[in-house]
Amino acid sequence: MGFTRQRVNRSGKTRYNAIYRDLRGVVRSAGTYATELQAEKAWQTAEAKLHLERLPDPRKGSQRFHRYVEKEWFPNHVIELRTRENYDYELQRYILPWFGNMRMIDVLPIDVREWITHLTEDGANPPTIRYCMTVLSAIFTTALNDRVIVLHPCKGVKTPPVPKKKRIIVTPEQFDRLYENLAGDRWKLLVETKIETGVRWGELTELRVKDFDLPTRTFEISRVVIELSPKHHPEGKRFLVKPYPKDKEHRTVRVGARLAKKVAAYIEAGSLGEDDLLFYLGRQEIAPPRRPQRTLPDPATLGYVEPDNRYRHGTLSAYTGAKCRCQHCKDAYAEYRAKRRAAGKDAPRGTRTVNTDGHIPRRWFRDHIWRLALEPLKLRFNVRIRDLRAAHASWLLAGGADIQAVKERLGHASIITTEKYLGTLDDEDDGTLDAFDKIRNRSQQGG
Numbered sequence: 001m002g003f004t005r006q007r008v009n010r011s012g013k014t015r016y017n018a019i020y021r022d023l024r025g026v027v028r029s030a031g032t033y034a035t036e037l038q039a040e041k042a043w044q045t046a047e048a049k050l051h052l053e054r055l056p057d058p059r060k061g062s063q064r065f066h067r068y069v070e071k072e073w074f075p076n077h078v079i080e081l082r083t084r085e086n087y088d089y090e091l092q093r094y095i096l097p098w099f100g101n102m103r104m105i106d107v108l109p110i111d112v113r114e115w116i117t118h119l120t121e122d123g124a125n126p127p128t129i130r131y132c133m134t135v136l137s138a139i140f141t142t143a144l145n146d147r148v149i150v151l152h153p154c155k156g157v158k159t160p161p162v163p164k165k166k167r168i169i170v171t172p173e174q175f176d177r178l179y180e181n182l183a184g185d186r187w188k189l190l191v192e193t194k195i196e197t198g199v200r201w202g203e204l205t206e207l208r209v210k211d212f213d214l215p216t217r218t219f220e221i222s223r224v225v226i227e228l229s230p231k232h233h234p235e236g237k238r239f240l241v242k243p244y245p246k247d248k249e250h251r252t253v254r255v256g257a258r259l260a261k262k263v264a265a266y267i268e269a270g271s272l273g274e275d276d277l278l279f280y281l282g283r284q285e286i287a288p289p290r291r292p293q294r295t296l297p298d299p300a301t302l303g304y305v306e307p308d309n310r311y312r313h314g315t316l317s318a319y320t321g322a323k324c325r326c327q328h329c330k331d332a333y334a335e336y337r338a339k340r341r342a343a344g345k346d347a348p349r350g351t352r353t354v355n356t357d358g359h360i361p362r363r364w365f366r367d368h369i370w371r372l373a374l375e376p377l378k379l380r381f382n383v384r385i386r387d388l389r390a391a392h393a394s395w396l397l398a399g400g401a402d403i404q405a406v407k408e409r410l411g412h413a414s415i416i417t418t419e420k421y422l423g424t425l426d427d428e429d430d431g432t433l434d435a436f437d438k439i440r441n442r443s444q445q446g447g
Contacts, residue, residue, distance in 0.1 A: 001021075002018065002019055002020035002021070002030075002043030002044065002046070002047055003019050003020075003043070004016045004017065004018060004019065004036055004039040004040055004043070005017040005019050006036075007032075015032050015033070015034065016032065016033050016034070016035065016036045016038070016039035017029055017031075017032050017039065018030035018031055018032075018033065018038075018039040018040070018042035018043035018046065019043060020043040020046050020047050020050075022050065023050065028046070030042040030043045030045070030046040058105075060104070060146070060147070060148040061103065061104050061105030061148055061149055061150075062103050062104075062105060063103065063104055063148075064100065064101055064102065064103060064104075065096075065099040065100055065101070065102050065103070065104055065107065066096055066099075066100035066101065068104055068139075068143065068148065069091065069095075069096070069139060072146075073139055073142055073143070074087070074088075074091070077138070077142070081226065081228055081232055081233070081234075081240060082226045082228065084232055085228055085229060085232040086131075087135050088232065090128075090131060090132050090135050091135065094119060094124065094128075094132045095132060095135060095136055098115045098118065099111070099115070099136075104143060104148050104149055105148075105149055105150075107140070107149075107153045108151070108153050109153050109154070109155070109156060109157050111153065112136070112153050112154055112157045113157055116129060116133070116157070116159055116160075119132070120160060126159065126160040126161065126162045126163075127162050129159050129160055130159045130160075130162055133154065133157075133159050136154055137152075137154040140152050140153055140154055167390065167420070167421075168381045169387075169390060169391050169394045169421075170383055170387060170388065170391045172395070174377065174379065174383075175195060175388075175391065177377055178191075178373055178374060178377060178383070179191060179192065181372075181373035181374070181376055181377070182369065182373045183369065183372065183373070184369075185266075186266070186279065187369050189262055189263070189266055189279075190204070190279045191385075191388070192259060192262070193207075193255075193259065193263070193279075194385070194388045194389070194392075195388045195391060195392055196255050196256065196259050196392070197219060197253045197255060197392070198253070198388075198389050198392030198393060198396075198409060198410050199219070199221060199253065199389070200224065200245070200246060200386075200389060200411075201362060201385060201386060202224040202225050202226055202246075203221050203223075203224050203245055204279065205225055205277070205279055205359050205360045206223045206224055206225040206241060206277070206359070207219060207277070207278040207279065208274070208275055208276060208277055208278060209267055209272045209273060209274050209275070209276050209278060210274040210275060211278070212263055212264075212267070212278065214260060214263075214264050216254070217254055217255050217256070217257060217259075217260040218252045218253060218254045218255070219252065219253045219255065220250065220251075220252050221245050221250065221251050221252070221253060221411065222243070222244070222245070222250040223241055223242060223243055223244070223245070224241070224242050224244070224245045224246060225239050225240065225241050225242075225359050226239070226240050226242065227239060227361060227362060228240055237355075237357070238355040238356065238357070238361075239356070239357055239359045245411055246411065247411045247412070247413050249411065251408065251409075251411055253409055263278075277358050277359065279360060280358045280359070280360065281354070281356050281358060281359065281360045281361070281364065282358075296314060296328075296331060296332060296335060297314060297328065298314075299312040299313065299314040299315050299328075299332075300312070302314045302328055305318050305322040305324045305329075308322065310322065311324070313326055313328045313329055314328035314329060314331070314332050315329070315332055316332060316333060316336055318332075319332060319333040320333075362385070365385065366384075366385065370384075370385055389410070390421060392410075393406055393410055393418065393421040394421045396409075397418075397421055397422050403415065403418055403419065403422075406418055406421075
């Protein structure tokens with residue numbers, strides 16, 4: 001509660017001080033006035049302003065969601081560039097079309113629940129919905145901290161459950177067969193380095209000659225390269241080298257004598273300099289993309305598009321007239337467009353080139369090297385290049401390595417992440433089954 005304080009100045013004139021206390025109880029002055037009434041109004045106004053500053057500004061809450069996200073939140077949100085690219089996609093694809101024209105203050109939990117229902121009905125899978133919810137929650141958390149809103153609309157709202165799938169690990173036998181199918185000694189060495197070090201793809205493809213030390217047989221992991229769309233790259237390029245790995249800590253990874261000798265011989269044979277990439281993609285190796293040959297089924301065997309039953313699946317009429325988006329209709333339309341472009345119609349695309357500065361694009365390696373080696377194996381599950389990191393961790397733990405040492409080797413921030421690789425090999429249950437059989441058959445053994 002404020003008050004006025006009367007005082008007399010040097011000339012003998014009476015003046016009035018407007019006094020109030022701030023939120024910490026400190027006495028403040030709102031000025032000196034000629035009349036007591038003016039002083040009363042001054043301290044009352046100062047107190048009211050003090051309390052209003054603690055409340056959200058209604059004008060901030062009235063702004064549209066898209067305006068807050070695009071002008072305030074996204075440009076000033078400090079995140080890694082790769083994460084920023086992912087956030088931008090989720091915003092444009094799933095979030096802004098739904099919330100964009102709503103006022104920030106109007107978004108309530110019921111609106112978020114309706115949005116989740118819409119995404120589910122639209123075919124978005126649970127992991128995508130959960131990721132979008134993470135982005136949306138980050139937006140409203142910042143808005144709440146900025147006093148744009150008074151209620152966090154994501155609190156208490158649940159997303160569809162994401163089932164935990166069994167982690168399938170490549171066995172040493174499967175890896176050996178895959179390794180033999182790789183074309184070229186460089187790619188074999190790359191994959192062998194990947195499985196023996198367990199480094200991430202961005203760490204592996206940014207390794208340079210100076211990072212390898214032959215006497216100690218170690219690689220220093222101090223950088224990582226990431227692939228970005230030119231829109232999100234600071235210089236409009238494709239590859240960006242960060243001066244720290246994912247966990248933001250440099251580490252060294254030791255390898256066996258056999259691999260170390262191979263790497264040393266490879267460096268010498270290629271006359272690579274200290275700053276050269278250890279594994280690189282040369283311009284002469286970039287092949288133009290090949291359009292896959294489609295074998296389209298006979299539309300007469302595919303049936304009609306319901307509910308009208310006027311158009312057959314796998315025809316242009318079904319795609320354009322019935323708006324059918326089944327795989328057969330999409331393939332038919334894609335083949336039609338491809339033939340027109342090949343004939344010089346519909347503004348045919350020019351020859352696409354791989355945008356690289358020497359770093360190996362993940363997609364190029366997958367399409368031109370990895371899949372060709374994987375196809376003859378006919379495995380029951382899909383093996384990605386990133387799965388070799390999981391195999392490295394599982395093999396170490398299955399062989400009796402200390403879990404803390406494995407954590408440090410892989411650069412995990414938490415040992416909980418490393419624990420996920422315990423007991424992941426298929427044959428690790430054999431000991432459990434042997435123990436069960438020993439007790440189960442005890443009566444028969446005793447008889």
